[in-house]
Amino acid sequence: MTKQLIVRGAPQEYELKANAWDSLDVHLNRRNMKNILILHGERSWQAVKPYFPKLSITTSSHYYGGQCTDLAAENFASLCKKEQFDGIVAVGGGKVTDLGKFTAYKAHLPIIILPTLAATCAAYTPLSVIYNQASVMLRYDIFPKSNDLVLIDPEIILHSPRDLMIAGIGDTLAKWYESNVIISQLATKPLEVQVAEFAAKKSHEILLTQSHEALAAMDRKILNQAFIDVVEANILLAGMVGGFGDEYGRTAGAHSIHDALTVLPASHEQLHGNKVAYGILVQLMIENNLTEIKRLLPFYRQLHLPTNLADMNLKLTDLEFQAVAERACLPDEMIHLMKETITPDLIIEKMKALETFTQK
Structure with missing residues (x-):
């Protein structure tokens, strides 16, 4: 460690x-x-x-x-x-x-x-x-x-805005993918890291299985257990991942992509969690995990989470791709906790590949 x-x-x-x-x-x-x-x-x-x-x-x-x-x-x-x-x-x-x-x-x-x-x-x-x-x-x-x-x-x-709850689901979903890509590299997992891993996996499970019921509760304005579980997944479980895992459970590729997108003024129209959700898919593309992307796409589309830049009304020039990629690759960015060697060229390649893959 x-x-x-x-x-x-x-x-x-x-x-x-x-x-x-x-x-x-x-x-x-x-x-x-x-x-x-x-x-x-x-x-x-x-x-x-x-x-x-x-x-x-x-x-x-x-x-x-x-x-x-x-x-x-x-x-x-x-x-x-x-x-x-x-x-x-x-x-x-x-x-x-x-x-x-x-x-x-x-x-x-x-x-x-x-x-x-x-x-x-x-x-x-x-x-x-x-x-x-x-x-x-x-x-x-x-x-x-x-x-x-x-x-x-x-x-x-x-009674809060539905789109903000959905953005929270996107942000929290990243806890599993980002922590797992770091923790999976450990030969030995300290107990603290095991707690973080449990919280990340549990939040992932809750979100994929209970989000629709939770959002239905918001539509009806009637509390149910699924809604409470999703709220606590987004706040409590998500907080536990970084709280117990520290740098082993905080952020990796998805949030680095989010951070990089903020250099584009047009991206400021998008909610934080939406950009993180997009970042998950870029991270998975860097890992060449197309199977998991295919598994997530129906869930994303049902919740209207962005699956590509086009879904966020972003059309990047070559200079903008370069600016985003270089920002994502700054030396202190957590994307470097991934096992792959991350370069601006790799990020541009994978962002463009995601556009093609998700718009087929």
Whole structure:
């Protein structure tokens, strides 16, 4: 073993139940928080504001600004110091959550997360994905402390946009393919890595067998166990893969392809999970695993996950293919954890091969 292996298994407290948000005041008082910053999204905040409980402490609510950047985190950390906040509550999706965690790290404050979506595992993991002002992904930062509390009300997520749940399924599906391509190279699997592998395999199983029933629950606005299982696959199980596996279970080819696509302004119209789902297929093409691609294509098409660039309304020039491939091959990109020797030429070849293969 040569890669990092530090276990960051779970938030300090995690709770999924009906009306979970109603207990927020109790949790804040237990932690002796008296003055908190509430970071929230825009449309999501308007949708969930009626569910947000009345609190017995001082609060200050702020729109997060639309992106998790170094500048935004610095600005909110300065605000925390100025207003003497003793905690942060992030209400929203992945980018709000990431900015909340990043700000909490900079301000040395506890972070409480109330997810409004199940589109990523951001609520569970002690890391943030950092972008620049132009929405190009720069890096992800891992923090030395777990999230303090995650409160999930499945009824709130039930009423979230369906396309974001589907994007979450695409993002989480990558956990198996990316972790497996790394873990399968190990002669001996430490127990921590076995836990990560179990979580990845279980999430893969749940998504392939229960996603349709979960999405039907969203259409009917009636909770069922499949919906709850998919929510927890996207948040809890997905978070466990990286939490226990660290670099053996975090990302590999699929996310490197996602990161590379962000250099294309036209790709910013696509949801994170959709680009990751496409990245899975590119990774499998690099592995020459056409059998698995064929197995996934019906599932992708039923959920309207993108199977190629054309499905994302992307038509790349030769220069754009080169830019994406070079970004995917940066020395610190996780795509190099694959056993294949990755080069820009190989990525361009496989991206083009995927277009042909999926459009037959």
